Amino acid sequence: MRNDRSGVIPSPNIWHWPHVYEAENRAQDVGGALFDAIRSVSDWASKTVVDVGCGSGFHLPVFAADAERVMGIEPHEPLAVSARTRVAGLSNVEVMSARADSLPVADGTVDLVHARTAYFFGPGCGPGIVEAMRVLAPGGALVVVDLDATASPYGDWMRADLPHYDPVAVESFFSAQGFDLTRIDTRWTFPDRRVLRDVMGIEFGPRVARDAMRAVDGVSFDVRYRMHVRRKPAGIELRRVGRRLG
Numbered sequence: 001m002r003n004d005r006s007g008v009i010p011s012p013n014i015w016h017w018p019h020v021y022e023a024e025n026r027a028q029d030v031g032g033a034l035f036d037a038i039r040s041v042s043d044w045a046s047k048t049v050v051d052v053g054c055g056s057g058f059h060l061p062v063f064a065a066d067a068e069r070v071m072g073i074e075p076h077e078p079l080a081v082s083a084r085t086r087v088a089g090l091s092n093v094e095v096m097s098a099r100a101d102s103l104p105v106a107d108g109t110v111d112l113v114h115a116r117t118a119y120f121f122g123p124g125c126g127p128g129i130v131e132a133m134r135v136l137a138p139g140g141a142l143v144v145v146d147l148d149a150t151a152s153p154y155g156d157w158m159r160a161d162l163p164h165y166d167p168v169a170v171e172s173f174f175s176a177q178g179f180d181l182t183r184i185d186t187r188w189t190f191p192d193r194r195v196l197r198d199v200m201g202i203e204f205g206p207r208v209a210r211d212a213m214r215a216v217d218g219v220s221f222d223v224r225y226r227m228h229v230r231r232k233p234a235g236i237e238l239r240r241v242g243r244r245l246g
């Protein structure tokens, strides 16, 4: 996707500390605002969903509860194995070891391509967008959900930790590629401060993690996300041809 040899963007948090990342996923968006927002643009009931960069498959069962078919795509083999274990009892889910820019999925067969906290979908990810558009059926949607680094407090910690990260450039990239942007406010709530400290420790360097712990009173704080949506046009060419023929 970007210009490294393999096209896989390292995710130290989930690659090196999968159990802490699992606790982080459980703490995220406790009110379900993100799934509500995704469903409002592309309801997956009885549809086919691809979750790109699915990690250990945390979100696969949510889609599987209503979808006809769910495919998880994950290039980091230990995580693909974990995801397969998680969905072993779900007959409508399969997990494939692959990358966003080369999906083992037939043309025009998918209704929703979802990518959550997917750093690999950012500036330079043109091949991944083209690939998602290839597998989408007409009217289907590519939905990229990521953290909004412009919003306090979480975004302040992100920018302090990654001073070269430019959220405006990222948003401009998606806008130039024809995506609509929605900002979604969520709440993260942890069972206790020990889990919170562990999560801060995998997301940020020691100084920012310490500052973030001091800034949080209790076990809960606000986190804003951005949701970028691009649809595959539905049937326009067909109707034009039909008119001409008629």
Ligand SMILES: C[S@@+](CC[C@H](N)C(=O)[O-])C[C@H]1O[C@@H](n2cnc3c(N)ncnc32)[C@H](O)[C@@H]1O
Residues within 6 Å of the ligand: 001, 007, 008, 009, 010, 011, 014, 025, 052, 053, 054, 055, 056, 057, 058, 059, 073, 074, 075, 076, 079, 098, 099, 100, 101, 115, 116, 117, 118, 119, 120
């Ligand atoms: C931060 S994790 C998020 C995992 C999952 N979406 C979640 O929310 O729990 C990002 C994931 O993207 C995967 N990844 C990295 N580069 C990728 C690429 N080029 N194509 C598909 N997935 C990729 C990583 O291996 C990792 O599992």
